Amino acid sequence: MRIVPISDLDADGLSDYARLTDVALRRVSEPEGGLYIAESHKVIARAIAAGHEPRSILLQERWLADVEPLLDRFPDVPVYVGNSDVLEKLTGYHMHRGALAALHRPALPDMATLLADASRVVILEDIVDHTNVGAIFRSVAGLGADAVLITPRCADPLYRRSVRVSMGTVLQVPWTRMPEWPDARRILDEAGFHVAALALDDRAIGLDEFAANPPERIAITLGAEGDGLSSQALDAADTTVMIPMLHGVDSLNVASASAVALWALRRS
Ligand SMILES: C[S@@+](CC[C@H](N)C(=O)[O-])C[C@H]1O[C@@H](n2cnc3c(N)ncnc32)[C@H](O)[C@@H]1O
16 A cells, blocks of 8 residues: 655645545546545445546545555555644545545446346436435435436536435446437337336326336436426336325425335336
């Protein structure tokens, strides 16, 4: 392990941690494809297990033993070590989760490849809230769906808040950005998917009814908190499905809706 005690906060390799906005990290031109930040030993372990490559690690000395086994394959990756005051000065916040890693963003898979062996996928249409994106990934992983597709305007699953809320499952569940609806629908058709739009629509069928005889391969489409699904997403669906609501409540939070639907439509 290449341990580098922090002596100068302006040192080159530390700038990934000093310019900690996700937008800045995503856009850095070197390395190609940008970076993302993983927080905590557990999430870093999940990222490395998923084949992601760390560019550096930042931590207090007492966390070194936890991180050491993760870096067997990366003996040259610098591990910056400082006390809690130094780390707080650098990152701008108290690092109570132990370690941070700057990792290279992985190349996203092609949508058709992602669908090839899948039978349950979730499509996130323009969900801009990173907390909801992370919570949906957690449901997808925990309830056994195979992959997530996100529309071009959907929030980035690798932003820190999404990674954190997902408990690192955004690093484990296969996902990619899909093209706009007409092209995406054609690729879903070619892969034999039935598209089920989850929407609040009086003409929708109930989730129980849909789940009683589910198609072999299902893509569940979910919309944003404010607007719900677009008319293009509704037009692209084979079936519109609704979770019946009681007590005058008009809808569920989108992440809760994803969990209910994924449970009802789980493979037997
Ligand atoms: C908060 S809802 C959006 C509410 C929005 N005002 C609307 O009319 O669609 C966010 C997303 O969660 C899903 N959703 C929430 N509650 C649902 C329900 N009862 N039945 C089906 N889908 C639901 C839908 O995909 C919806 O687009």
